[in-house]
Amino acid sequence: MVYKSSLLGFTLWMQTIKIAHGIRQTFAKININALAKQSGLRQRTSRKITPLDLLLALLAMASKGGLSLGKEAQLIGFLANLSISKQAVRKCLIKASAFMSLVLEKLLQLKAYAPAGKALPDCFAAFSRVLIVDSTTIALPAALARFYPGAAQRNPRAAPSGQLKIQAYYDLLKERFVHFSLSSFRKNDQAASPDILSLCQPNDLILRDLGYFVVKVFKQLTQRGCFFLSRLRTDTTLLAEDGHEELDLLKLLRAQAFLDRPLRLGKKQKLKVRLIAVKLPPNVAAQRRQKRKNNRAKRLHYTKRTKILLGYEIFVTNLDKERFDASQLLSFYGLRWRIEILFKAFKQHLNLGQIKENTRYQLELLIYARLMLITLLLNFVYAPLRHYSSLGLSPFLSILKFSC
Numbered sequence: 394m395v396y397k398s399s400l401l402g403f404t405l406w407m408q409t410i411k412i413a414h415g416i417r418q419t420f421a422k423i424n425i426n427a428l429a430k431q432s433g434l435r436q437r438t439s440r441k442i443t444p445l446d447l448l449l450a451l452l453a454m455a456s457k458g459g460l461s462l463g464k465e466a467q468l469i470g471f472l473a474n475l476s477i478s479k480q481a482v483r484k485c486l487i488k489a490s491a492f493m494s495l496v497l498e499k500l501l502q503l504k505a506y507a508p509a510g511k512a513l514p515d516c517f518a519a520f521s522r523v524l525i526v527d528s529t530t531i532a533l534p535a536a537l538a539r540f541y542p543g544a545a546q547r548n549p550r551a552a553p554s555g556q557l558k559i560q561a562y563y564d565l566l567k568e569r570f571v572h573f574s575l576s577s578f579r580k581n582d583q584a585a586s587p588d589i590l591s592l593c594q595p596n597d598l599i600l601r602d603l604g605y606f607v608v609k610v611f612k613q614l615t616q617r618g619c620f621f622l623s624r625l626r627t628d629t630t631l632l633a634e635d636g637h638e639e640l641d642l643l644k645l646l647r648a649q650a651f652l653d654r655p656l657r658l659g660k661k662q663k664l665k666v667r668l669i670a671v672k673l674p675p676n677v678a679a680q681r682r683q684k685r686k687n688n689r690a691k692r693l694h695y696t697k698r699t700k701i702l703l704g705y706e707i708f709v710t711n712l713d714k715e716r717f718d719a720s721q722l723l724s725f726y727g728l729r730w731r732i733e734i735l736f737k738a739f740k741q742h743l744n745l746g747q748i749k750e751n752t753r754y755q756l757e758l759l760i761y762a763r764l765m766l767i768t769l770l771l772n773f774v775y776a777p778l779r780h781y782s783s784l785g786l787s788p789f790l791s792i793l794k795f796s797c
Contacts, residue, residue, distance in 0.1 A: 417445075417449075419500075419503065419769065419773060420445065420448070420496075420500075422503055423496065423499045423500065423503070425444050425445050425448065425496065426444055426445075428444070428492060428495045428496055428499065429444035429492055431495060432488075432489075432491035432492035432494075432495055433488060433491065433492075434485070434488055434489055434491070434492040441473060441475050441477060441481070442469055442473070442477060442481060442482070442485055443473065444492065446469050446472040446473050447469060447485055447486075447489065448493075448496060449468075449472060450465055450468035450469045450472060451465070451489075451493070451758055451762045452762050452765060452766060453468055454468065454759075454762070455759055455762035455763045455765075455766060456766055458744070458747075459747075459748075459749045459750055459755075459759065460486075460750060460755045460758060460759055462479040462482055462483055462486075463479055465479075465482050465486070466478060466479045466481070466482045469482060486754055486755070486758060487754050488754075489754070489758055490754055490757040490758060490761070493757070493758055493761035493762065493765075494761055496761075496765065497573065497761050497764055497765050497768070498572075500765055500768050500769070501569075501570060501571055501572065501573075501768060503772070505567075505569060505771075505772035505773060505776055513565065513566065513728075514721075514724075516717065516721055517565075517566060517598075519596075519716065520566070520596055520597065520598045520620070521566075521594055521595070521596040521597055522564045522565075522566055522567070522571075522594065522596075522597045522598070523564065523565040523566050523597075523598045523600065523725075523728075524562055524563065524564055524565075524571070524589070524592075524593070524597055524598070524599050524600065525562075525563045525565055525600045525601075525728070525729055525731065525732045526560070526561070526562050526563075526589060526599065526600070526601045526605065527560075527561060527563075527601070527602065527729070527732045527733070527736070528558050528559060528560045528561065528582055528585070529558070529559050529561070529736045529739075529740070529745075530556050530557065530558050530559075530578055531556065531557045531558075531559070531740075531745070531746045531748060531760075532554070532555070532556055532746070532748070533554075533555030533556060533557055533748055533756065534555060534748065534749070534750070534751055535552050535553055535554065535555060536555075536751040536752075537555040537557075537750075537751065537752075537753065537756055538553035538554055538555035539553070540555070540577075540753045540756075541555050541556060541557045541558075541576075541577040541578070541756075542554075542555065542556070542577050542578065542579055543555055543556035543577075543578045543579075544556070544578060544579075545579075556577065556578035557575060557576075557577070557578070557748075557756070557760065558575070558576050558577065558578050558580065559573060559574070559575060559760070559764075560572075560573065560574045560575075560576065560585050560588065561573055561732065561735075561736075562589075562592060563731070563732050563735070565600075565728060565731065568771075568776070569768075569771060569772055569776075570767075570768060570771070571592070572592055573764050574588065575757065575760060581604065582601075582602070582604030582605050583604060583605065583606070583607060585605070586601075586605040586606075586607040586610045587607070587610050587613075589601075589605075589610070589614070590610065590613055590614070590617070593614060593617060593619045594619070595617060595618035595619065596618060596619070596620075597619045597620065598619075598620045598621070598622070598712075598725070599614060599619060599620065599621045599622075600621075600622055600623075600725065600726060600728065600729050601621075601623060602623075602624065602729065603623070603624040603626060605623070606623055606624070606625075606626045606629075608629065608658050608659035608661075608662045608664060609659075609662055611623070611658070611662075611664055611666070611709075611711070612659075612662045612664045614711075615664065615711050620710070620711055620712050621710060621711060622708060622709075622710040622712065622722055622725055622726055623708065623709055623710070624706075624707065624708055624709075624726075625668070625707040625708060625709050627642060627702050627707065629658060629659060630658075630659055630660040631645075631656055631657070631658065631668070632656060632657040632658075632659075632660070632663060633656060633657070634655055634656060634657065634665075636657050636663045640656060642702070642707075643698060643701060643702075645668075645670075646670055646701070646702075646705060649670070649672070650671075650672040651670070651671055651672065651719070652668065652669065652670040652671075653667065653668070653669050653670075653714065653719050654667070654668055655667055655668075656668055658709060664711075665711070666709045666710060666711055667709065667710050667711070667712065667713070667714060668707070668708075668709055669707070669708045669709075669710070669719050669722060669723075670705045670706070670707045670708075671705065671706045671719070671723065672704060672705055673704055673705060673706060678703060678704040681703045681704075682700060682703050682704075685699065685703060706723070708722065708723075708726065710722060734792060734793065735792060737793070738792050738793050739763075739767055742793070743763065743766070743767060743770075744763065745760075745763050745764075745767070771792075775792065
């Protein structure tokens, strides 16, 4: 047992050396001490424990599994060449979440390798950024349910479930994440929809799924000079261009295989948009209808109107018809799948969803550290590999294979 423990400690130390050597130059571009002071960590840290050593040790632990105060103290002591107690480390870690969040934010802003080759068609040059926004959830131990509650339990006697939701914002043009945020499962995507307003910039194109559909947010994006493309919530009020006559969506689609027309969205907002509808092949429409019937939560709301509308792909956008035709917009929306592949890689191969911690501060530190590792891998390891591949110096490596 002693040998095994010593071997584990040695492995972690060697891992720490590699991580520290590889990323110290990256973190040298970030004023770590200033962020520690801004977050309040600097006043609480021991004189022996520097914010950078604390950060590097957290990254090493996150890359190998969960957080352990004993191993964290060993790693920090190894980096600082000092003896560090578990109690001193615990005092630092309890208040370190804000510090880790600030470091992650700064890390996302650092300049990284440009995308390799020509990843997107020329028409995307019209935008400053193409932001894909989506969320992923992580199951948590029951002890964390009071901080990050999961779905409401139907059985009041059942143990509460915990779920953490990560909102991710990915720039398709630069092929990099620009922001992450943490919340409980109960803050659904619709409630998170306005969060984009603090991040968007003029001339951004925003691609999000139906869960984020809020007409008021679309109007605010338009007022800020941004563009959006979204599926239509079919219970939304549609008005004629004059903003007075209410339109019936079924009548608009009747006997139409394709529709592309201007109208206004929302009884209160009356936002000028473009409605695009494309009739699906019969086999695809049949699959969607069967899936809806099998959904226990939505089965009772399966009406004749629903059946007809499930036979169409229906979108709304504020992109004008003169610059972007309907086929281009449909291809735009199809690019959302890229963030799903990234989520899959993170969960299956980079341990993002493996949580054993039972305290809130340990959970948040672990998540922030893993998101930092993901950012470092994508921006400063995978991006150069893609660059070498574009020059013919190495074979192409997908993100799924790279993360294995």
